[in-house]
C-alpha cells in the first residue's frame with residue numbers, strides 16, 4: 001500500500017495549527033537561522049544528555065557501526081534525514097574515510113541555514129568526501145530514493161528525531177521509508193530511552209532558559225515571515241513528561257487573553273488567558289516499544305548500540 005503524506009507550506013501549517021483545538025504549531029519550523037543557533041546551544045546544555053549519549057556511542061563503537069554498515073556491500077550511500085549540524089555523523093564519516101570505505105554522504109534537511117553550515121564544515125574538514133546535500137522536507141525527497149540511489153542505502157535518522165512523531169505518525173513514516181528500501185539496505189535510528197522522569201523533564205526545561213527561547217523563537221519567525229504581531233513576552237514556555245505514555249511535551253502558554261493578527265493569513269486568532277499552544281512531542285522509548293515499532297513498519301532490529309548509562313540507543317533495522 002502506498003503511504004502518502006500531504007505536504008503543506010509554513011503558512012498552511014500555521015493556519016491549521018492556530019485554528020485547531022487545542023492550538024498547535026509544528027516543531028519542524030523551529031530551525032530558521034536563530035533556531036539552528038539555539039539548537040546548537042541546547043546540545044551543549046548540562047541538562048540535554050541526548051547529544052552526549054549519542055556522541056559517546058559514535059565515539060566508542062565506531063568500528064562496530066562501520067562493520068555493520070559495510071558488511072555484504074561493495075559501497076553504500078549514507079543518507080541522513082534531518083541532518084542538522086551533522087556533528088555526530090562527522091565522527092562516523094572521519095572513521096569511514098580512514099578505512100577507505102566507498103561511500104557518498106547525502107545530508108537532507110528542511111533548514112537551508114543548517115544545511116549550508118553542515119556542507120561548508122564537511123567540505124573543509126573532509127576534502128575527499130563525496131557529499132550531495134539536499135534541502136527539503138524528507139517526506140518529499142523520499143519519493144526520489146529508488147531512482148536516485150543504486151548501491152546499498154544506509155538511512156540515518158539520528159538525534160532522537162523520531163521522538164518528534166506521535167506513535168501513529170512514526171509507523172506511517174517508517175512504512176514509507178520501508179517502501180523505498182531494498183532488502184540489503186539499512187536504517188539506523190537514534191532513540192531516547194525511558195529513564196528517570198525528572199531527568200527527562202529537565203532536558204526540556206533547562207535552567208538557563210535556552211529551550212524556552214528556542215520555542216518562543218517560532219513566534220518571532222511567524223512575526224517575520226508571515227507578518228504576525230505576536231507579543232513574545234506575553235507567552236511562556238512549559239514542559240511536561242508523562243511517565244505512563246513516555247512522552248515529553250512542550251507548550252507555549254498565553255499569559256493573558258490576547259488577539260494576534262497574521263497578515264499573510266488575513267486572520268486574527270484569539271487566545272484565552274493561560275491557553276496553551278502545543279509545540280512538540282519528544283517520545284521516549286523502551287526496547288519492547290522499539291521492537292514493536294520495527295515489526296509494525298516492516299523491519300526487524302538487527303543490532304542495538306547503547307551508551308554506558310543506557311540513556312540512549314542507536315538501533316540498526318533491516319527490512320523484512
Ligand SMILES: C[S@@+](CC[C@H](N)C(=O)[O-])C[C@H]1O[C@@H](n2cnc3c(N)ncnc32)[C@H](O)[C@@H]1O
Nearest residue numbers: 028031082083084109110111136137138158159
Ligand atoms: C533535533 S534536530 C537534530 C539534528 C541532527 N539529526 C542531530 O542529531 O543533531 C532536527 C533537524 O531535523 C530537521 N527537520 C525537522 N523536520 C524536518 C523535515 N520534515 N524534513 C527535513 N528536515 C527536517 C531540522 O531542520 C533540524 O535540523
